[in-house]
Amino acid sequence: MRRLLPLLAGLLLLVTACTTAPDPDPKPDRDPSSDRWRPKPGLAWQWQLSGRLDPTVDVPVYDIDGFDHPASTVQDLHARGRKVICYLSTGAWEDFRPDAARFPKSVLGQGNGWEGERWLDIRRTDVLEPLMAKRLDMCRDKGFDAVEPDNMDGYRNRTGFPLTAADQLRYNRLIARLAHDRGLAVGLKNDLDQIPRLLPDFDFAVNEQCAEYDECGRLAPFVAAGKAVFHVEYELDTGEFCPQARKLGLSSMLKKYELGVWRKPC
Template sequence: MRRLALLAVCAALLAACTTGGRAPSPGGSAAPAARWWVPEPGTPWQWQLTTPVDTSVDAPVYDIDGVENGPDVVRALHAKGRKVICYVNAGAAENFRPDHGAFPPGVLGASNGWDGERWLDIRRLDLLRPLMAARFDTCRKSGFDAVEADLVDGYTGDTGFPLSAADQLAYNRMLADLAHQRGLSIGLKNDLDQIPQLVGVFDFAVNEECARYGECDRLTPFIRAGKAVFHVEYDLDTAGFCAETTALRFSSMRKNLTLDAPRWSC
């Protein structure tokens, strides 16, 4: 009996070794490992939210609109060895998006200053979770590697709702969970005040104009965690910020505010 038990243990160990360190499930297939891409500090990138996307830019990471660009664009970039981030507006409803009618009127708040956009009542996780899940599903089905969830710091502005920091943390953590459940990484967009609480659940940062406002040091927890900080400036020339942000190991460039194809990288 002892010999049979020992043989059984050896067989189980051998099976685990041949299935990536996991024993087979009772159904006979190995349980999939939960993995997603985490970009390293200093990785160059391109950010273009206009279309058509210029796929000739020599950058290993592209951040592009997840609605205007389908699987064909993602495949073309993957064929060039690029990783591709799916831009999703997670903090506002946009009346020009095909799913706009799915947002209940009660979650629509004040205008955020962009044409056709209104802040969302992020306290309503019950209503917004399935809507954001559907958007992230679109990213996954199109083959994207990651999500850039925009407008995830609405609690700091005039949204039309009495949002708190705790509301924003709960919402942002929900977004991270939705991305990871789909095998997608996710970036924390701006929201500097909550970096200490969220650096552990987000896989990179996306920042606008930290050099202009003297805030770049606040993003360094991502670098210390081995995660990229994808950073842009709009008004400063590269001579005005590249020395600082390169020393911090940021992935920095200057872009036009329209986020069209041209880029001036550090």
């Protein structure tokens, strides 16, 4: 009997192997953000929001208006080897956008200093989340690699609403999540005070005039984390800010306020 036990055990294993289908290879649900673009420090860039787009600037990154340009423009820039950032205003309403009528008057606050623009009540995520989701759908569908959500520091301004730092954190994280859900990288625009808390949520930063206001050092956490900081100055000469920008690892250039074709990089 002792000699039969191994034989019976072997026959049992053989039957089990023949009658039990092998488990398929596990294929976890694909995270749409797992392969999104993650720009590294030091990348040169072009930021053009006005005038006829010049696609020939020899830089690896373009930041252009998401509404103003069709998918064919993004495709052309990709064919030229560029990554393309979709500029959107997510913290302010603009009366010239095609979806402007979808924003109820209750979420429109004071002007933000630009003609036709008003701050949004970012506490009203019930209203704003679906509207911003549609805008980010547009960026994704046009083939953009990333989004630059603008006016993301309303709590530091006179908006007409009692916005708090907590309101801003909640809203900024919402926009970052919506972008990531669509496979888009997302940049933190200005909002220097909240960098320590928002750094994990954003893939890069976009900053205006940190040198003029002696604030560029506050962007160092992005560079230390291997994340690009795309930076412009308007009032200073390149000799006044480029040495520090290079030392900090910023992607810096001089632009004019209208953000046309002209640029003077560091």
